[in-house]
Amino acid sequence: MAKQLFIKTFGCQMNEHDTEKIAGVLSELGYSLTDSPDGADMIILNTCSVREKAEYKCYSDLGRLLELKKKNPDLLIGVGGCVAQQEGGKIVKKAPYVDMVFGTDNISDIPKLLEKKVETSKGRVSTERRRKGLTLKTEKVSSLPVLRNHPMMGYVNIVDGCDKFCTFCVVPHTRGRERSREPEEICSEIRGLASAGYKEVSLLGQNVDSYGKDLGNNVDLADLLHMINDISGIKRIRFITSHPADFGDRLIDAMVKLSKVCEHLHLPLQSGSDRVLERMKRNYTYPEYKEKIRKLREAIPDVTITADIITGFPGETEDDFNKTLEALEELQYDSIFAFKYSKRPYTPARLYEEQVPHETGKDRLNRVLEIQNRITLKKNQACIGREFNVLIEGESKRDKGNMTGRTRGTKIVHIPREDDISAGDILTVRITSATLASLKGEVIR
Ligand code: SF4
Numbered sequence: 348m349a350k351q352l353f354i355k356t357f358g359c360q361m362n363e364h365d366t367e368k369i370a371g372v373l374s375e376l377g378y379s380l381t382d383s384p385d386g387a388d389m390i391i392l393n394t395c396s397v398r399e400k401a402e403y404k405c406y407s408d409l410g411r412l413l414e415l416k417k418k419n420p421d422l423l424i425g426v427g428g429c430v431a432q433q434e435g436g437k438i439v440k441k442a443p444y445v446d447m448v449f450g451t452d453n454i455s456d457i458p459k460l461l462e463k464k465v466e467t468s469k470g471r472v473s474t475e476r477r478r479k480g481l482t483l484k485t486e487k488v489s490s491l492p493v494l495r496n497h498p499m500m501g502y503v504n505i506v507d508g509c510d511k512f513c514t515f516c517v518v519p520h521t522r523g524r525e526r527s528r529e530p531e532e533i534c535s536e537i538r539g540l541a542s543a544g545y546k547e548v549s550l551l552g553q554n555v556d557s558y559g560k561d562l563g564n565n566v567d568l569a570d571l572l573h574m575i576n577d578i579s580g581i582k583r584i585r586f587i588t589s590h591p592a593d594f595g596d597r598l599i600d601a602m603v604k605l606s607k608v609c610e611h612l613h614l615p616l617q618s619g620s621d622r623v624l625e626r627m628k629r630n631y632t633y634p635e636y637k638e639k640i641r642k643l644r645e646a647i648p649d650v651t652i653t654a655d656i657i658t659g660f661p662g663e664t665e666d667d668f669n670k671t672l673e674a675l676e677e678l679q680y681d682s683i684f685a686f687k688y689s690k691r692p693y694t695p696a697r698l699y700e701e702q703v704p705h706e707t708g709k710d711r712l713n714r715v716l717e718i719q720n721r722i723t724l725k726k727n728q729a730c731i732g733r734e735f736n737v738l739i740e741g742e743s744k745r746d747k748g749n750m751t752g753r754t755r756g757t758k759i760v761h762i763p764r765e766d767d768i769s770a771g772d773i774l775t776v777r778i779t780s781a782t783l784a785s786l787k788g789e790v791i792r
Pocket residue numbers: 509510511512513516517518519553554590
């Protein structure tokens with residue numbers, strides 16, 4: 348019988364995709380995924396350290412896993428992802444029952460780490476050996492076996508790491524410098540997905556607009572999109588995350604020309620204040636950002652635009668913050684991810700004086716959400732009566748009488764379940780109602 352593997356994933360799509368790779372590597376060692384930690388032979392926490400309390404969450408989860416390990420001493424426990432990269436040997440010191448700690452670039456080393464565990468199981472597993480899974484590699488991102496979570500939508504890494512070093516962000520310290528995959532390797536992976544019935548691919552990177560800069564072959568994201576657009580079977584192409592300093596006309600042009608590239612852009616703003624943007628080392632001003640949005644909307648009037656916002660960055664005054672609120676009103680995003688600033692290890696901003704009090708940051712976050720919720724609802728309600736192309740993803744998680752899918756602009760749509768509708772279908776749907784979180788519609792036959 349296959350050994351049971353449970354993986355708990357924190358964080359973004361990059362981490363979700365890392366989980367698929369961890370599962371892929373371990374499936375070759377005879378593990379199959381289970382959705383419960385009880386009775387599992389191996390449990391892995393795939394951690395994220397972008398937000399506050401990540402380490403705390405990791406240790407509190409490990410505390411719970413200790414109880415399972417006491418019941419089953421053969422249970423293997425692993426910690427992967429950014430917290431593993433960041434905390435390193437501290438994890439083993441604080442939780443000595445952890446069998447394996449590996450960084451974001453060491454998924455391919457899991458079999459070796461497990462072998463080491465087996466080799467030394469009669470004696471003590473040394474901290475040094477466990478730490479060997481934590482080196483930040485500098486070589487190109489390699490293709491790993493992937494056990495995909497979804498039968499028709501696939502994540503594909505195109506670039507790993509980040510060279511931007513925004514002053515609040517831990518990612519360049521945990522995921523290392525930018526490394527792009529060769530276009531042919533990416534296309535080959537996507538051709539494989541297409542032949543397995545995949546309809547949609549999401550190209551992933553911390554900064555996808557930087558794709559190719561390190562390859563020296565003059566291929567950028569726009570070129571890559573052209574290549575992928577030619578792959579038959581694939582119906583939709585997405586890419587995430589863009590960076591305002593690098594996003595430009597060539598990409599807008601590709602979005603206009605290429606029929607499979609979806610009309611959605613996630614372009615983190617972070618702040619509407621140039622003073623704050625400079626202290627964040629974001630390398631653009633608000634007017635420059637606004638101009639890119641203007642050009643994009645001029646080229647694709649129906650485009651969905653989403654963004655990230657941080658409130659309470661060190662030194663953010665009420666005046667700075669009001670500029671962010673003004674930006675939300677002016678830019679009219681479809682939705683945003685907003686967070687209160689939190690100090691992250693290794694980052695310069697954690698040492699900045701003028702840290703904004705927790706309550707102020709929280710209050711500003713609530714004010715941001717209040718404004719954005721109003722805008723998002725208004726935008727969703729404006730969809731009522733319109734028809735959209737919806738890719739059905741499967742049964743609705745909340746209501747078994749509904750199927751759920753997404754528009755090309757990434758809005759969630761629920762439709763009544765019917766026998767002849769199944770996951771992977773692309774249907775024309777007329778929207779009949781809207782909430783803050785989703786749309787409801789009926790299929791046009
Ligand atoms: S662009 Fe900035 S925020 Fe994004 S991953 Fe790189 S350093 Fe972090």
